[in-house]
Amino acid sequence: MHDIRFIRENPDAFDAALKRRKLTPMASEILEADSNRRSLQAKIQEMQSRRNQTSKEIGALKAKGGDANALIAEVNEIKANMPALENEEAKLADKLDTWLLELPNILDASVPDGDDETQNELIRTIGDLPQFSFTPKDHVALGEGLGQMDFALGAKLAGARFVVLSGQLARLERALATFMLDTHTTEFGYVETLPPALVNSQTMTGTGQLPKFAEDLYRTDDKWLIPTAEVPLTNIVADEIINGAALPLRMTAYTQCFRSEAGSAGRDTRGMIRQHQFSKVEMVSIVHPDQSTEELDRMTSCAEAILQKLELPYRVLKLCSGDTGFSAQQTYDLEVWLPGQDEGRGMYREISSCSNCGPFQARRMKARFRDAETGDTRFLHTLNGSGLAVGRTLIAVLENGQQENGSILLPRALHGYMGTDRLVAKA
RNA sequence: GGAGAGGUGGCAGAGCGGUUGAAUGCACCGGUCUUGAAAACCGGCAAGGGUGAGAGCCCUUCGUGGGUUCAAAUCCCACCCUCUCCGCCA
Structure with a gap:
């Protein structure tokens, strides 16, 4: 607003x-x-x-x-x-x-001009790409090869863009989510939060999904399914006047996310890249206006830390004017390397998006704080970022860790969570 | 789902249809006192908006939306939420 x-x-x-x-x-x-x-x-x-x-x-x-x-x-x-x-x-x-x-948020001066995602600015590339002595498979071939990823079953139960994971892959999802939450809470000071997955229209309006983007959402009689935990987490401060001394507030949540993908018909139809339901560990920061630029860098580095601990190569892009979302002033995207995409040639795919929304959402939500020095109330700044999209992280772990025989070597950080160092096909 | 009670300022909690934007207490801020702090005492303290150079003046808001009235926190209706009891249920 x-x-x-x-x-x-x-x-x-x-x-x-x-x-x-x-x-x-x-x-x-x-x-x-x-x-x-x-x-x-x-x-x-x-x-x-x-x-x-x-x-x-x-x-x-x-x-x-x-x-x-x-x-x-x-x-x-x-x-x-x-x-x-x-x-x-x-x-x-x-x-x-x-x-x-x-009307969308005003872009930060640092945002590069550009029409679409091809003109985003590459900031840095981290990690070495894995080398394979064979043509790497994509996660669909790998997951089905393991006998633990079933798209037909997802379609039977729900329809297109749903999947059923089982066995080690189902556990891998849980392991990744737990690992991410543990990292954000113990290393980065985010408070673990379990918010509602259905919210009312006012909440959806607060973060900017409504009134303009209703067609991207699933709705019930009088509520909406969250497309990201950003929605409930950020709205926690709606209609509040926060004591300035309590800032910053940092929250993280693991939730299911639901998106109709209304504008994406035909895109990414193969595999788990684009599903109607997926899970995500989200970070939200509520900060003093003077702190939001710095906080965006911090948040981005928190998301990067997950990729680094999982030994996944990635790159960081600053989104250009044409690709920056409605509510954001500026956004960094993290793209993970997926070696099985594009017929085994590999490509980078978005796995996290970290945005500073400035006072844009706060003004919609009436989320304010009291300035200790002046005694005035001012609008807060809000930030959100994925830390990370769990389904896409699972894809990355599969494609980057794959062996010629179809088994998957897991990154060391997950061994404890998985009780093993590798994924193997069902007996 | 049924029955009942209730939703008032950061919190707790008064409030007769008319000088109540709202008593009182706590919290918070400033001051006196003190070597310092605490206590005590004195004073201040809702948000949003319009207008004005400014001091200020004015409007709106007591869960939300309607209604009655010259006048509504106070009366009426609907809805939402909370609590208690009953039923059902993971």
Whole structure:
């Protein structure tokens, strides 16, 4: 959500920000509605003031036993004219709210220009790519070879884009999630949290999924399935005024995530890369505005630590203007190396996305803190990042650890969690 | 699902249809006192918005949305949530 005061004071900067998002300038249109609304508001408030004042006089007069009929008639006269103005004001306020809620966040100055994911900026590449003396298989071949990954069964039970894992692979999912949570809680100070997986519309609006992206979500009668734990975790501070001394707040959660993938028909149809249901360990930080840039680097490094401990090669990209999400000011993507993709030639695929949303979500959520020095309330900054997407991590562990005979050597960090150092086919 | 009770400021907790934006206590901030701290005492302390150079003035908000009334935290209706009991159930 945008700050109308910022637009009033910096209309040109606002339009320039829209332009970076490939949107047409709107500041003058917004400001006209804003100015009309405010003048209506002033008129309405003036009438309300007179109404309140006269009503008090009526009370005082009646207390003395006087005849208040003339004053009552006066109030009725004032009130008769109010609904028309109020309706008009409400319509304008609605229009303004819709704009402010549906326009994407202003990009940070550091975000490179670009149209799409091909123009993201490579920041660093970490780890050595595994070398194979054979053509590496993808996780589908490997998982089915192990007899522990069944897409047909997923389809029977639920439909396309579902899978059933069993045996060691089912345990691997659990091991990865536990390993990630253990790392974030014991090494990085995130508080483990178990939030609802269904949330109401207000919560979905707080983080920016609604009102604009309803078609990407699954819904029940009156609730929505979370597409990421970012939604419930971030909204924990909605409508709150946090004591500034308590910042930063850091939370992590392992949850199932549900996405309709409405815009992705035909993409990534093979395998576990893009499922309607997947699990993810999410990190959320709630910080003082001065700290959010630094916190984004910290959060990104926390996600990277997981990849490093799992001995998975990856690269870090800064998303360009055309690829940065609706609520984000700036985003780092972590892409893991998947040697089995592209016919065994391998490719990098997104496994984490760490974003600083600045005050954008906080303004939607009314999430504030009290500044100890000034005593004022200010909007918090919110950040979220995957740490990591568990399903894609499982894919990476399979494809990077594969042996010619189809067994999988596990990274050392998982041996304790798995009770073994390798995955082998069912007997 | 049924019956009952209740939702008021950061927290606890008063509140008669009319000077109640809301008593009181706690917490918090400032001051007096003290070598320092504590205690005690004094003072301050809701959020959002409009307007104004500013001091200030004004509007809105007592779970949410409607309604009654000249006037609603207070009355009426619907919904949401919490608690207690009963039923059902992982």
